[in-house]
Amino acid sequence: MEAMLIDCVQSSLRQLMYHNAIFMCERLCAEFPSETNLQLLAGCYLHNNQAYSAYHILKGTQLAQSRYLFAISCFQMDLLNEAETALYLANDPNAEVPNGAAGHYLLGLIYRYTDRRKRAVHHFKQALSIDPLLWAAYEELCILGAAEEATSVFGEVAALCIQKQHRSHEVANQNSQASSEDDNLVSGINFGSEDVSSRDVRHINAKIMRDIPRNYPGAVMSGGAASQPLNGRAANISFYSTPSPMAAQLSGVAPPPVCKNVQPNGPNPNAVNVDGSPRSTVNSTIQAPRRKFVDEGKLRKISGRLFSDSGPRRSTRLAGEAAVSTNSSTTTVTGNGTSHSSKYLGRSKMSSVTFHSVTVRKGQSWENESFEEGIRHEVHDDSRSNVTTSSSLPSGDLRSIEQEVATMPAGEVVMSSSRVVTGASEVLALLRTLGEAYRLSCLYRCQDALDAYLKLPNKQYNTGWVLSQVGKAYFELIDYLETDHAFSLARLASPYSLEGMDIYSTVLYHLKEDMKLSYLAQELISTDRLAPQSWCATGNCYSLQKDHETALKNFQRAVQLNSRFAYAHTLCGHEYVALEDFENGIKSYHSALRIDARHYNTWYGLGMIYLRQEKFKFSEHHFRMAFQINSHSSVIMSYLGTAFLALKRNEEALEMMEKAILADKKNPLPVYQKANILVSMEKFDEALKVLEELKEYAPHESSVYALMGQIYKRSNMYDKAMLHFGLALDLKPPTTDVATIKAAIEKLHVPDELEDTM
Template identity: 30%
Template sequence: MAPSTPHISSQLRQLIYYHLDNNLVKNALFLAGRLHAYEPRSSEASYLLALCHLLSGQPKAAWEYSRISGSRGTHLGCSYVHAQACLDLGKYMDGITALERSKSIWTSKSHWNKHSETRRQHLPDAAAVLCLQGKLWQAHSDLSKAVECYAESLKLNPFMWDAFLGLCEAGVHVRVPNIYKLSPELVAMVQAAPPPDSTALSDKTVSHNGPLQTQLNTNPNADPFSSNTPKGDANLSHGSSALWEKLNGSNVNVANIGPAVIHEGLETPSSQNESDEIRIINGNVSSNESWDPPLAPARRNRTIQQAEYGDPPPKIRTTNLKSRIRPKGEPEETNHVHIEEESVPAPVPSLGERKRTISGQVAHPSLPQPVEPGAPQRRSTRLLNHIRPTTSRLASSTLGPKEGREVKKVRATGTKGRMATAPTVGRVVSGNRKLMLGGSDGDGKEARSLSTNSSSHTKNATSDRTKEIEALSWILDLFAKLATGYYNLNRYKAQEAVQMFNLLPQGQRETPWVLSQIGRAYYEQALYPEAEKYFIRVKALAPSRLEDMEIYSTVLWHLKNDVELSYLAHELMEVDRLSPEAWCAAGNSFSHQRDHEQALKCFKRATQINPQFAYAFSLQGHEHVANEEYDKALDAFRNGISADSRHYNSWYGLGQVYEKMGKLEYANEHYRNAAQINPSNAVLVCCIGLIMEKLNDPNTALIHYSRATTLAPQSVLARFRKARVHMKLGELKLALTELKVLKDIAPDEANVHYLLGKLYKLLHDKANAIKHFTTALNLDPKAAQFIKDAMEALDDDDEDDPDMA
């Protein structure tokens, strides 16, 4: 008979997910092709095939296979993969439309805290879809809708890091503490989460003293240890987890899972290293005997058979309380056996006494069945007599004279025997190996033990939830620090970013990503030696890292470290020749060697690999400026702005080009745009001041220079221009104060000494003027003509010498 279609499809899907989970994408793609050929009209098959193509780096094929169901919004997986393929292919509105049409499917889904090593959700939830939708809107240049999607995604899942990065890139104001806080919603989700997967076989998850697992056997033919026991069964005890594990050869805690299949021949080790073994044999029970236990093999003659023919039973050892059953190879009887605890004996139809379960509830056995004369004794009754001492009422009402005499023999062992035997039997079966002394009420002690175990289990569960909440709080605090540091860096608050990253734990701070962010922060402050130190540590920890290496190459370019720059470019090319970061490093190396043509080729190659790599466009524009190719430079900087509207380097480059072209108004506008994005950059503020100075507005220029010196107290350029404006405004004492500070900062700068000589000349201090002019002449012999002219005209206060700045 041919197999059914659903079973074939199910097997193929399981194989596909198996290979995807093991990162065997090629195998998964082949199997997805078989599934799609078997079910060409199935949306699930199309989704899996499209997903495998997408993971294989084939977005066009993924787009094609997911287009029908994805564009209609009938299958969430197809819509999600279709939107991802559209993002890669530049078809942004198609992807947005697909996600919108499937909104009714994903809008209420939330998979936060529902993934583990053995549990997965292969379809996305609302947070993941909203994050992807935000990326599509951002690529479509609709930042307002992108921000809305990112914000909604973070509300549903604060750990959606891509959404947070999208908000930062959009340039919106973000209150990080409001995102990463332990909200009541998160606490409720943790408390409502299912317990850890019990299918993971780990010794650490087994509780040998845990509460008993009780289930009601509503199926009269069901073995209480078999997999077909209904979940609603609550009155029959499976015993403790320790007994369950030994009977099944498993370490699974039965307190957390449903019943499992018991295979024949599983052995329970004996505490006395005896050769006898206990086995569970599944049998059939007739429907009119609802409490009859399943079939079991016969006992050996030296145990049960001897008791059956009147021989006294052997005394029960207190250290070995396991029942013994005849091995499988021996002949079987027609009787049935039901293995239970001492406190929950197998219900015997002929008993007149009402029995109780472990919890103290009255068990409701079926009506007593007539016992045929001469019929062999019930197996469960013989086990009961063999394990637990019974009362005379039980013996007189149920058993014959032989059985009654055997029971009396057991009782004749005395109080000591009862105290050491009866309570201990129940504890051994339940998994508690402690000897319970004092008192003869086994059922009461069992109930008290169950209550204690249940209370302990409840406390453990509460403790686990508390620990989970504490762990979640720690992770949220970690994310808050990382997000705050990145947000400050994205807003170009470099000092605040460094301070926040330094608050991280040592293990988290010494990671490539954090060290790279700190290096970028120092780079933004033009502290290139400090930035180099952190990037060196990044390379030591992650030699194959590519992210942010273009910044490191620019740091080396500013430090004029040609050897290290060339070596970095060579290393990055070996790591990935098709990465834009590697080509940017190579271009910087050629640029430092004044080979502008080769540098331009490298930067153009980087933009070909990644057309959205704005930094490569800005480097390309600066090379065109060095070649005085202003039109090409304008095109390169504009392309950089198109790739990233918040890339202040491209705005600065446009201002620089317009300044060189003499279009000061345009230069001022673009400089201000760059400064609006990066208000803490002293160089941009100085550029605006210079434009104001050229536009004959020295007072406004002085304001910008003063702000630049506040932002960067060690900036030589800002203080030099500020002192020069003070001199133009006739504020000679203020200019002298700035120049004295500047002389201490840059004692080897020729321009500083030249300007000091001019200032002392205006102050009619010829001695100091000659001193600083001479120092400037020694530091910069190329400017000898200007310096000599200034020295010869010391007596002429109205002389207007050329400015060397």
């Protein structure tokens, strides 16, 4: 009877019939109470988004697999201290972390979200040393800025580690099968025995847990499944009713293209350039002529100076503070990863805790079926002492692995060479390219990342994930037209994927593409109403319409759905600042930093708040922190230089502006600020020369003419001053600038030293 019930539960899980699996597993536990059967029941609950049920079932259990499942349920309920205690037994600190690589990965996540970076890095590296194919661990290392070069992580040591694991799995499989056959000869298969039941439950739990969510700690499945309350605190989601999407809304039909020049059938995966690169595949779909443009009104005064704004719009929308022009030279869509939006922006995703294989029962023997890598192996079961298992492999233990491979029987060595070695080398080669590109993206070496992504074969490059990383890289380079292009292709390749869509919505915000942004928000909501990216896009849509209160509610909804989504906290901060609620804005930014300390957009947002409050020391500190994380951003350099200027550190300010101009020659903000610094240093001729060049590039910016008027006034050239003040007014500047310019005209013949007394 026990065997029949177990088979029924397994079958229901394989067919995604979780309710039936839970019902039958409850019958199993009632009839045959054991901790291993409770593990199976807890796994069923976790699969059905009921982490709280698994938590109560497994609380107080001691087996390693039970502790691991209990830790996962705690993690999803945001009970991180209990999760850590379950993985590290308080009464046995020397006990091994359960489930090897998966256990270390889970510990790494716990330490990351409790702000213990060094320990998080240690456990992510341990996970990779045990399982070199655990990409999620390398991804986390990249996000933390602690990843080694991909060539060293996915190199020869990793290949030998995979061979050793395969050898151990084969031996364990043979021993297991022989044991089952012996039991058959004596008394048939005893499904009630503790050993077999433990192994059975272990493997089915491995299958159940292979898809722990990447986005939301309170939901095991993605794609519209209802989320569960986090220990009762978020049970009420007040702003919106969010039922699961209708089946018709989740059809596989791709939406119409969002770019008018995109081919409706998507990129041709077979299209190659002369050099065999995927460059032509990306560029062939959109042939819109390149154009230079300067977004009107983007250049504003800062803290009482011209080129200021009503407040920082988006920390990831740094270029929204400056006029962004697009290079007319031919560019291609190629690579990135993080962040971020910094790292992005969305680098704070919650990664999955996965098993890489699952054993299912077939006939009277146990066979291993890999559901992910296609490699047949058995998961380590530390509740069975008689089964040979793979153990932790130090990354430098190359000699011992080579010796073990050398002692293999000749037939097995040939088998490994023909199947495992070949497959492993191909997979690792792919991970080396992807890993290095992603690592470079997280370090904000975006052009290098784009070049690395171009090394991928076409069929890998033209996938939704890669094209989204390409879009993120262009976003960091403030090339919004190419970003739009890349994300449009990503949508065509994977219309069901939400990867990077929060960033894409920010790009459309900057481009003022209100129709495309509205369309994107509706598509994302219909695809998955429970994804934070969907509500970030909706919030950006309202923010573009200057409805900041509604935008804030949408961003808060994203935070409720995933409290570890750093970009949603940052967007809340931006909206609070737009509403001039600086206190809550600072709180939102701090929440984002607790999730991801490398989220440079948040440091930038805090710097902007303190700059507006004229707390220049604080402003400099936060801009400098952002600069240390992303030292390639022209916009961050510009604002750091602005803080130096406010602190009367003119030489440092001028040096920083020169760096900003070299970093991005298309960004006019540092050029304008350089002129401002030269004026403060009374180098009027040099300032006028800089402004004349800027006027050619941005002929419709009133702030440029206003500053020139100020210079001519201070040089006692009143006719030219009046002319330029008039030109500035003709260009219809913002209301605050109008008042400043009119005041300057009224005091045109008043000496500067007497202006303050009037």
